[in-house]
Amino acid sequence: MAVNTIDSEPPELSAYRGVRRIDHTPHIFNNQPARYYLMWLLLPAILLLAAISLYPFVWLIYMSLHEVQLAPGKSDLWAGIDNFTRLFSDKSFARGWVTLFKYSALCLSVEITLGVLVAVILNNSRLEKLFITIFLMPMMMAPVVAGFLYMFLYNGTFGWYFWLLRSLGVLDGGSILGNKTWAMAGVVATDVWQWTPLIALITLAGLKRVPQEQLEANMVDGAGPLRNFFSVALPNLYPFLLIAILLRFMDNFRFIDTILIMTGGGPANATKILPTYLFDVSFKFFELGRGAAIAFTLLLLTILLGLALTKIFEDPTRKIKTSGTE
Amino acid sequence: MASREIVRYKSPARSAFSVLVILFLIIFFVWTVLPLAIMLITSFKDLLDAFKLPQEGDWGGVGVMFDFTPTGDHYIELFTEKHFGVYMRNSLIASLGSAVVSVFLGSMAAYALSRAEFRGKRDLLFWIISTRMAPVVAVMVPLYVIFRSSGLVGTLPGLILAYTTFNLPFAIWILKGFFDNVPYAIEEAALCDGCNRWQALRMIMPLVAPGVGAFIVLCVLFGWNDFLFASIIGSGGAKTLPVATAELVQPVKIQWGSIMAAGVITTVPMMFLGLLIRRYLVTGLTMGAVRE
Numbered sequence: 001m002a003v004n005t006i007d008s009e010p011p012e013l014s015a016y017r018g019v020r021r022i023d024h025t026p027h028i029f030n031n032q033p034a035r036y037y038l039m040w041l042l043l044p045a046i047l048l049l050a051a052i053s054l055y056p057f058v059w060l061i062y063m064s065l066h067e068v069q070l071a072p073g074k075s076d077l078w079a080g081i082d083n084f085t086r087l088f089s090d091k092s093f094a095r096g097w098v099t100l101f102k103y104s105a106l107c108l109s110v111e112i113t114l115g116v117l118v119a120v121i122l123n124n125s126r127l128e129k130l131f132i133t134i135f136l137m138p139m140m141m142a143p144v145v146a147g148f149l150y151m152f153l154y155n156g157t158f159g160w161y162f163w164l165l166r167s168l169g170v171l172d173g174g175s176i177l178g179n180k181t182w183a184m185a186g187v188v189a190t191d192v193w194q195w196t197p198l199i200a201l202i203t204l205a206g207l208k209r210v211p212q213e214q215l216e217a218n219m220v221d222g223a224g225p226l227r228n229f230f231s232v233a234l235p236n237l238y239p240f241l242l243i244a245i246l247l248r249f250m251d252n253f254r255f256i257d258t259i260l261i262m263t264g265g266g267p268a269n270a271t272k273i274l275p276t277y278l279f280d281v282s283f284k285f286f287e288l289g290r291g292a293a294i295a296f297t298l299l300l301l302t303i304l305l306g307l308a309l310t311k312i313f314e315d316p317t318r319k320i321k322t323s324g325t326e
Numbered sequence: 327m328a329s330r331e332i333v334r335y336k337s338p339a340r341s342a343f344s345v346l347v348i349l350f351l352i353i354f355f356v357w358t359v360l361p362l363a364i365m366l367i368t369s370f371k372d373l374l375d376a377f378k379l380p381q382e383g384d385w386g387g388v389g390v391m392f393d394f395t396p397t398g399d400h401y402i403e404l405f406t407e408k409h410f411g412v413y414m415r416n417s418l419i420a421s422l423g424s425a426v427v428s429v430f431l432g433s434m435a436a437y438a439l440s441r442a443e444f445r446g447k448r449d450l451l452f453w454i455i456s457t458r459m460a461p462v463v464a465v466m467v468p469l470y471v472i473f474r475s476s477g478l479v480g481t482l483p484g485l486i487l488a489y490t491t492f493n494l495p496f497a498i499w500i501l502k503g504f505f506d507n508v509p510y511a512i513e514e515a516a517l518c519d520g521c522n523r524w525q526a527l528r529m530i531m532p533l534v535a536p537g538v539g540a541f542i543v544l545c546v547l548f549g550w551n552d553f554l555f556a557s558i559i560g561s562g563g564a565k566t567l568p569v570a571t572a573e574l575v576q577p578v579k580i581q582w583g584s585i586m587a588a589g590v591i592t593t594v595p596m597m598f599l600g601l602l603i604r605r606y607l608v609t610g611l612t613m614g615a616v617r618e
Contacts, residue, residue, distance in 0.1 A: 037523055038438040045435035045498060046450075048427075052469075052491045053457045059468035068471065118354055121347055134358055136607065140600040142551035144568040145589040149365050152582055158377040160364060160391070166382045193361065201608045205618045243615045254461050257553040261572065275463045282467050283558055295464035302464075306456035310448075313615065 060299075063292035070286055083293035093294065096274035103184070103273050104252045107191045108245055114192070115199025115244075116237070120229065122200070123207045132204075135197030143194070147261030150190040151177070154262075180270040183263050187271050190258050195251075199244050206240035207233065243312060250305055253298065274298060365593075369586040370396040376583055400587035408584070410570060410591065417566040419482055420556075421549030424489035429542045432497025433534075437527065439498070440505035451499070455613070458495035462554045465491055473559055480562035488559045489549040496548070496613070497541060503614035504537045540606035543599050550596060567592045 064083050066076040087093050122128045138146070153161040156175035165171040176182045214232045223231065256275045259265065265272030265280065272280075275298065282291030368376050375394035380387025404410040439447070469488060470479070478484030508530050516526040556566040565573075571588040574581050600607060609617050 034523070035442055035444065038442040041434040042438035042442070045431040045494060048431060048490070049454070049457060049494055049498075052487060052494075053460075053465075056465065056468035056472060059472055060464075063468060063471065070471075070474075114354070117350070121351060127351070131355070132604075133601065134355065136600045136604065137362055137597055138358060139607075139611070140547065140596040141589075141593045142553065142568050142596070144551075144553040144572055145365075145592050148571065148585050148589060149361050152368070152586070153361060153364065158379050160360075160379070163379050163382065167385065193357065197358070198608075198611060201618075202612060202616050205608055205616050208618070240616060243612055247612055247615075250459050254459070255554075256463065257568075260553075275461050278461075278463045278467075279554075282463070283470075288467060288471060291467045295461075295467045298461050298464045302459050302461065303456055306452060306459050309459075309613075309615075310452050310455060314448075 057299075060292050060295060063289055064296050066289050068288035068292070070288065076289075079289060083289050084296075086290065087293055087297070092269065092272070092277055093274070095269060096272060096277040099269075099271065100253055100273040100275070103188065103271070104249050106184070106188045107195075107252060108248055110188065110192050111196045111199050111248065112241065112245065114196045116203050116241070118196070119200045119203035119207060120233075123204060128204070132201065135201060138194045139197055141194065143255055143257035144261055146190055146194050147258040150186065150193075150258075151262050154186055177263055178267055180267055183267055183270050187259055187262060190262065191252070194258075195248060199248070202240050202244045203237060206237045210236045239312065243309075246305060246309055246312070250302070253301075364391070365586050365589055367391065367394075369400055369583065369590045370394075370398065371583060372397050372399065373583055376586075400583040401591075404584060404587055404591070408570070408574075410567070410588065413565050413567050413570040414591070416482065416485075416560070416564050417550055417568075420485040420489060420560070420564065420566060421546045421552075423482070423486040424493050424549050425542050425545035427486065428490055428493035428497040428545050429501075429538060432494055433501050433538055435498045436501035437505050439502045441510065451502075454495045454498050458492055458499060458613070462492070462552075466554060466558055470558055479559055480564055482560075482564045485556065485560040485564045485566070488555040489552065493545040493548060497545060500541055500610060500614045501534075501538065504534055504541075508533050537606060540603040541610060543603045544606070544610040547596055547599060550592075 063076075065079060065081070067079045067083075068076050118131075122131050141149075150161075153159045154176040156162055156178075159176075162171070162176055165176070171182070174182075176186045210233050214236075215228055218228050218232050253273065253275050256273065256279065259271055259273065259276055260279065263271045265276045274294070278291055278294045278298065281287050281294060371394045378390050378393070380390050439451070466488075469491070473479045473484050473488075478487065512530050512533075513523075513526040516529040517523070521529065550566075551568065552566075553568040553572070556564070556569045557572065560566055560569065567588070571585060571592060574585045574588060603610075605618070
């Protein structure tokens with residue numbers, strides 16, 4: 001406690017003893033425990049986030065229990081759990097879920113297959129740089145614009161993809177977006193076009209982390225390139241692919257812009273995934289109470305997905321972040 | 327890669343395989359680039375040229391695509407008659423405003439979350455990430471009612487606030503991962519040398535600045551490309567580019583030339599931004615799970 005004695009002794013005495021005295025008053029922030037300082041940094045963002053997410057969430061619960069009246073002067077009617085019980089008898093609601101899973105399964109299976117294939121081919125090749133630049137372009141496009149672009153390409157009188165499919169003899173007539181099966185394929189193709197590059201980029205990042213020693217050891221043991229891919233590279237890629245799948249699935253029901261533009265859920269509800277149905281209920285028919293109940297079920301799925309994602313992020317054994325220092 | 331150093335003998339099977347691989351790459355390349363090319367070309371065609379197609383099965387007629395006299399009419403029309411200048415400004419204000427607010431508050435919170443340990447931190451982080459993951463439509467239902475009663479529908483501040491619902495949690499989450507990678511030892515050293523905590527924070531700023539900049543750009547991108555919030559909450563006074571593009575669809579005839587031109591206007595700036603932050607793009611789009 002030598003410092004303290006110098007601090008507490010009168011300055012004249014220090015001068016007399018020949019000790020040079022540094023007058024130091026700790027800065028106000030250093031004086032307090034670090035947690036207060038950090039708390040003040042954290043607070044503004046948390047308060048703002050609570051205001052724009054927790055508060056609406058409370059409103060959502062309120063709305064789901066009421067029949068919401070948008071006309072001024074009218075007050076909302078208490079509905080109890082009617083909005084929820086009605087969902088059980090709502091065929092469009094059930095079909096919305098089924099279509100959502102069908103749509104996501106189609107998108108994901110094609111995207112993962114194509115993305116991994118492209119990434120494996122491109123890895124360490126001369127074309128890698130060029131393709132990565134090209135990959136960026138569809139991803140940066142607003143989903144609305146992508147929707148319009150594909151609508152144009154599918155058009156039954158002047159669309160180039162329509163012409164291509166007809167010339168190949170695959171499409172029997174009619175239009176692409178007017179036929180139930182083809183409409184789903186068309187919507188999926190748009191998503192695949194936009195987001196396969198992301199899967200490829202994620203896989204490329206994953207391939208760079210595959211331990212070379214394992215590949216070499218495997219090759220010394222006589223494995224060919226195909227065997228090498230399936231028994232060494234692929235197991236190392238799993239965490240990356242898992243993240244890709246979760247994120248893409250999440251985005252499949254977060255963004256419905258393309259579907260809304262291209263088909264609006266039609267024809268005959270063939271592409272009406274649940275969020276599209278929710279959009280119709282809330283902002284076409286303005287049945288906001290029922291919409292809130294549907295939104296609530298969607299949020300439950302979100303929470304489940306969130307749990308899965310945080311599990312991955314926190315798993316200490318996962319190989320993604322290990323060499324992640326930038 | 328080790329496999330390159332192994333001598334490979336040419337065999338018919340192997341060369342057939344490499345031909346297949348090259349063919350696949352070419353098809354994938356065309357599949358990715360063709361729609362973009364068609365969009366760009368169509369935006370310079372007048373309506374008659376845009377609707378020209380070869381006969382079905384007439385593969386030689388593909389050249390029709392390039393048989394046109396370029397015209398800039400669609401672009402001129404968009405900016406003079408359709409007020410796209412205004413919408414572009416709206417888009418820019420809304421997305422940039424939200425990005426700056428989100429990244430500013432987000433980086434402060436992220437730093438705190440990265441350095442502090444407290445009870446309930448995991449729950450807080452989970453809340454943050456699930457806010458970001460919530461479906462836009464589901465968020466919009468209550469937000470619309472709240473904004474309606476407070477007069478925020480159809481205004482730019484309303485739109486900025488709406489975009490912040492997904493940009494702020496994104497910024498907090500991803501910047502936390504960023505600060506986690508900066509060793510605390512740097513700040514400790516600065517504190518030992520007599521800095522106060524603000525100055526210590528300033529010491530690590532140069533290390534995180536590129537990332538912070540990149541994530542501002544990414545937040546701008548998310549806001550710029552948004553359609554749902556803009557169409558419901560921004561409708562009327564705060565029309566953005568995607569909404570204005572969608573409004574070019576009229577019952578009588580869809581003005582494809584103008585739509586493609588509007589698409590080019592909306593897309594090209596974002597592509598350049600994407601190239602600019604290329605190093606951080608995958609990290610950003612995967613919520614920080616994958617780093618290159």
